Amino acid sequence: MKKVASIDKELEHVEFLDLFDLEMIQKLQDSFSSATGVASIITKPDGTPITKPSNFCRLCKDIIRKTEIGLKNCYYSDSIIGRQNTSGPIFQNCLSGGLLDGGASISVGNKQIANWLIGQVKSEDTDDDEIMLYADEIGADKDEFKTALKEVNTMSAHQFENIADSLFIFANQLSEKAYDNLQLQMNKNKLELLVQEKTVDLEAAIEQLRATNEDLSFKNNIIHEQNSKLKKALKRLKETQKQLIQSEKMASLGVLTSGIAHEINNPLNFLQGAYIGLENYFEEYGSQDQNTTQLLLESIKTGVERASKIVKGLNQFSRESSTLDEECNVHLILDNCLIMLYNQLRYNIVVLKDYCNENLFVKGNVGKLHQVFVNILSNAVYSIKDEGEIHIITKKEKGNIIIEIIDNGMGISPQNISHVTEPFFTTKPPGDGTGLGLSISYSIIKEHHGIIEFESVIDKGTKVMIMLPEQES
Ligand SMILES: Nc1ncnc2c1ncn2[C@@H]1O[C@H](COP(=O)(O)OP(=O)(O)OP(=O)(O)O)[C@@H](O)[C@H]1O
Ligand SMILES: [Mg+2]
Structure with missing residues (x-):
């Protein structure tokens, strides 16, 4: 210089x-x-x-x-x-x-x-x-x-x-x-x-700045990458946690229901045997009051049949399988679910069944579909405070099976309706609900290549619509 x-x-x-x-x-x-x-x-x-x-x-x-x-x-x-x-x-x-x-x-x-x-x-x-x-x-x-x-x-x-x-x-x-x-x-x-x-100094400073900048943007990229990896890991973790909770819940429910089913099945067999024995006895030896005896026998028969149905339903619900190619009879599943919820329904809720007059079949997992309908029906029951009505409609439309479950309960506010399928979203008081019912139902329906939609008016009621592809025969 x-x-x-x-x-x-x-x-x-x-x-x-x-x-x-x-x-x-x-x-x-x-x-x-x-x-x-x-x-x-x-x-x-x-x-x-x-x-x-x-x-x-x-x-x-x-x-x-x-x-x-x-x-x-x-x-x-x-x-x-x-x-x-x-x-x-x-x-x-x-x-x-x-x-x-x-x-x-x-x-x-x-x-x-x-x-x-x-x-x-x-x-x-x-x-x-x-x-x-x-x-x-x-x-x-x-x-x-x-x-x-x-x-x-x-x-x-x-x-x-x-x-x-x-x-x-x-x-x-x-x-x-x-x-x-x-x-x-x-x-x-x-x-x-x-x-x-000064120009030389400035050029050196600019060069240093550029190098620092490059270094920073390199580090930034690394942070960005790590961040997105972390986000993915967190998402996976949440999903796994969700599935874990659900499978825990299902497992304990399964153990419970299959245990109960087994325990009830034995006395039911006794009852069934005793009923047949009684029927034969009266047929052979006759009765003093044939009419009353017949009525009593009929009521034992109805009771035994209803109890068998419940046991069958419980067994369906707790079936342990992850396959998606079982033949699922929609009406049967819905009825099983109603039986399971019978206790909650019978006092204040009228259930109107508007089923399609032919059997509807979808391909999927029987146990999981039970879970979906029990979740939706439980929500409907919970939304009805005093007296109310649950309307179940099934129909077939362009190769799809549509199931609508309509209640006239408290309804969902417009700001909440878009969140109902989010895991852990609940308006129930702490301890009353996990907020997982609909998020799991949503995943199951998606697994079955179906869709689930909600319509609701506050204080008027809620309609849940499920569409599933009909099983090809
Ligand atoms: N039929 C319905 N009527 C009114 N609100 C409903 C109905 N179905 C769902 N919701 C709302 O959606 C929320 C989420 O429902 P979801 O089934 O996922 O969880 P939850 O019922 O709160 O808890 P859990 O199912 O574990 O008992 C409910 O807390 C409620 O606010
Ligand atoms: Mg629920």
Whole structure:
């Protein structure tokens, strides 16, 4: 990277044209010459011209400077007359042609960078004959030299001195400007350097930021991935937990029901046997009151049959199977469920069965479908506080079996209806319900490729509609 040098270092290399605009300086020099009537040129310290000559006389321009020796002498004279002098202008006869010349140096700090030279005039003291000797010395055409010498501007030495004084002031001003310009240039360089340094710093900071950002977004991605894995795991966990609760519930219910069924089955067999025995006995030996005996026998028969039905229903409910290809008789399942809920239904609820007049079969899991209808019917029973009605409709529609269970209970509020199938959603008091009934029913119906829908009006009642694909025969 570039470095800003000290002013002394800068001074070592600086040149006049580094600090001034040539065009502007040329204009200044031209106008000075035309205002004062003297010739003028600005040269390097060694006499080499920087500007174009202004107002040069023919003698100097076209004759003396056109000869090799003349030109060399001119440069030499310019370097001497323009030498550094801080106390005032230098004026003396030109060391080449001998005309009156003057000069002032232009410096920056202590370093001279240019000479501003004026002259090419004759004064009252100028000796033309002496100057003519110079034509020979440099090998110029004498006649031409003489004619040109005559054309040279004449002014008093005093006037020329005044012009040289004002030149000195001008040159000093230019020196000061040169110094200011150098400092400006150095400040500009310093600023550029500072900007460069800051840019490098900034680029490094941006690079670091980009790297940090990349790192962050990489970590973010990892967190995101882990988060979604965690979410999935949590979902799986919830589902497993749900299934676990349900299978626990089912298992204990199954144990209970099959135990009860077994226990009841034995005495039922006794009863059945005793009933047949009694029937045979009365057939063989007769009775005193045939009618009453018949009535009593009939009622024993009805009781035994009803108890057998209940036992059969309980066995169906607790069947342990996970297959989905059993033939499920919808009406039979519904009736079993009603038998199981008989105790809850019989006092205050009328059950209206509006079954399709043919048997309806779906392919699935008998035990699980029992579970669905027991859940829905229990909810309907729970919703009826005093007296009410549960209407069960079954029908066949375009290859589907439709079961509607309608109650005229308390209904479900619009804000709750969309949540009823969510696991653990319940409006029952703590301890009364798990809130799993409908979420499990929903999963079972989905498993059976069916749909379950709810319609409800608060204080009017609820309709649960289940649609299942009919079993292909
Ligand atoms: N027929 C209905 N009438 C009124 N509300 C109902 C009916 N069916 C369901 N709900 C509402 O849906 C909620 C969820 O029912 P779900 O069967 O899933 O759980 P639960 O009945 O509260 O508890 P559980 O079934 O474990 O006893 C009920 O708490 C109730 O608010
Ligand atoms: Mg329920």
